[in-house]
Structures are given as structure tokens and as C-alpha cells.
Amino acid sequence: MSSPSYLRYLESRKGKQIKSLKGLAKAAEEKRSVFAPSMEWFRNPRPAAFVMHLQGPLLLHLFRSGMYVYKPCRDGFGKAPWNRKGGKDA
Numbered sequence: 001m002s003s004p005s006y007l008r009y010l011e012s013r014k015g016k017q018i019k020s021l022k023g024l025a026k027a028a029e030e031k032r033s034v035f036a037p038s039m040e041w042f043r044n045p046r047p048a049a050f051v052m053h054l055q056g057p058l059l060l061h062l063f064r065s066g067m068y069v070y071k072p073c074r075d076g077f078g079k080a081p082w083n084r085k086g087g088k089d090a
Helices: 004-012 021-029 056-065
Strands: 014-018 033-035 067-070
Touching: 004 014, 014 021, 056 067
Parallel strands: none
Antiparallel strands: 014 067, 033 067
16 A cells, blocks of 8 residues: 555656557657556556557556656656755755
8 A cells, every 4th residue: 555645746747648559659759657646556657668568458457547657857856865956965
């Protein structure tokens, strides 16, 4: 069972919803990661190119449950202290 704070974090990382194989192929071409926050075993981002090669019934289940493009953190908030700009060592 995941903590509520982790589920809120996942909600903040949702990008565009992927509803078809065509959308998944576009995400793979753009080298994006995808995830499905409603499915415990698929909450971590995975490369869209990898997901594209899963079996059909599994992909259909992912599309129906809500698969999203993963939006990475770009503002420095939430990053490890050694990766932040302007930290105490800067």
C-alpha cells in the first residue's frame, strides 16, 4: 500500500493521458516515460518504448485504467540536494 503523500506526488507528475497505441508510439518516439498511478504495479515511470512491446490485453488494461506521460521535475524542487542549483555548496 502506498502512502497518501506518494500518491499526491504522482498526481503532480501527470502529463497528457495516453488513450491509444498511436499515442503510446508518439511518446516512444519522443523518448518519454509513462506510468499508471491507479495501478500499484505500474506506478513507477517506465520508458514508452518498453511499454509498447507489452501484450495486447495488458496494454488495453493500462489504457482503460489511465496511463499518463510522466512529467519530470524541472524547477529543482524535489530533487536530491546534490543536484539542486544554489544549494549550500554553490
